[in-house]
Amino acid sequence: MNALALGLLYLLLLMGVFLVLPVWVIVRVKLPLISKILFGFNYFALIAVISMHLGAVGSLFQANRAAREDLQVLIRELRNRPASEVIPALDDYLAAEAGSRVSLSERFPAPAGESPEPEPRPPAELPEVQCPVKSVMGLPGCGPQ
Amino acid sequence: MLIFPLVLAGIALIAGWPLFFRRWKYNRYLWVMSSILVVALGAWSMLYFQFERSYALHAEAEAVRATRDALESGIDPRELADALEKLDRSTAFEQAGVRARYRLWYEAVREAER
Numbered sequence: 504m505n506a507l508a509l510g511l512l513y514l515l516l517l518m519g520v521f522l523v524l525p526v527w528v529i530v531r532v533k534l535p536l537i538s539k540i541l542f543g544f545n546y547f548a549l550i551a552v553i554s555m556h557l558g559a560v561g562s563l564f565q566a567n568r569a570a571r572e573d574l575q576v577l578i579r580e581l582r583n584r585p586a587s588e589v590i591p592a593l594d595d596y597l598a599a600e601a602g603s604r605v606s607l608s609e610r611f612p613a614p615a616g617e618s619p620e621p622e623p624r625p626p627a628e629l630p631e632v633q634c635p636v637k638s639v640m641g642l643p644g645c646g647p648q
Numbered sequence: 649m650l651i652f653p654l655v656l657a658g659i660a661l662i663a664g665w666p667l668f669f670r671r672w673k674y675n676r677y678l679w680v681m682s683s684i685l686v687v688a689l690g691a692w693s694m695l696y697f698q699f700e701r702s703y704a705l706h707a708e709a710e711a712v713r714a715t716r717d718a719l720e721s722g723i724d725p726r727e728l729a730d731a732l733e734k735l736d737r738s739t740a741f742e743q744a745g746v747r748a749r750y751r752l753w754y755e756a757v758r759e760a761e762r
Binding site for chain 1: 663676679682683687690694696697701709715719732733741750753
């Protein structure tokens with residue numbers, strides 16, 4: 504309930520700042536009518552363009568994640584199944600329309616007990632740096648102590 | 649919370665920059681130019697998304713078809729899995745956009761086939 508009220512308040516604040524305040528400013532500003540109309544059009548068109556672009560970027564981001572998941576599923580299935588079982592799945596994948604495509608992770612669900620997340624990568628080993636400073640004025644240097 | 653006023657100021661500046669030239673007698677033409685700028689921005693955004701989506705779908709089909717053809721031609725699936733796993737762990741793949749990701753996938757399959 505609290506979260507809902509906070510969400511509504513947040514939405515109200517956003518609408519106030521981004522929709523109502525600009526209308527008030529545009530109505531109050533001393534400009535010829537045609538300039539006022541164009542200013543209003545510019546502002547609200549820009550809001551629409553930015554929202555649309557954010558949506559498009561979000562959609563591409565989802566597609567990017569799906570690409571990685573599909574690759575990981577393909578790697579797993581190539582290790583566990585013979586090629587004769589993987590080829591028909593790829594054929595189905597290619598034959599389907601882009602909108603109705605069943606992803607490889609749905610076609611080959613992860614076996615029970617296996618985490619869908621990839622294993623964390625081991626940290627890269629850094630090359631050992633030779634430190635010429637042993638100690639300065641009694642303070643320890645950066646080499647092994 | 650500072651982000652809202654900053655975003656609002658940015659949008660107002662892009663939409664209302666002719667306000668800085670209010671005393672100029674041809675000011676109304678600047679408003680028309682500003683409108684054209686905003687409409688062009690919207691058109692660019694739409695075209696960008698449509699092209700990016702279309703190219704990504706094409707790259708996806710190419711990568712999957714290359715994988716299928718490689719398996720059909722008799723490549724060892726484990727060898728192909730190793731090549732793709734190496735790609736999955738690479739930084740270039742991690743940082744790539746959707747189209748580049750499929751392109752890298754395609755190239756990895758071609759490389760494993762050789």
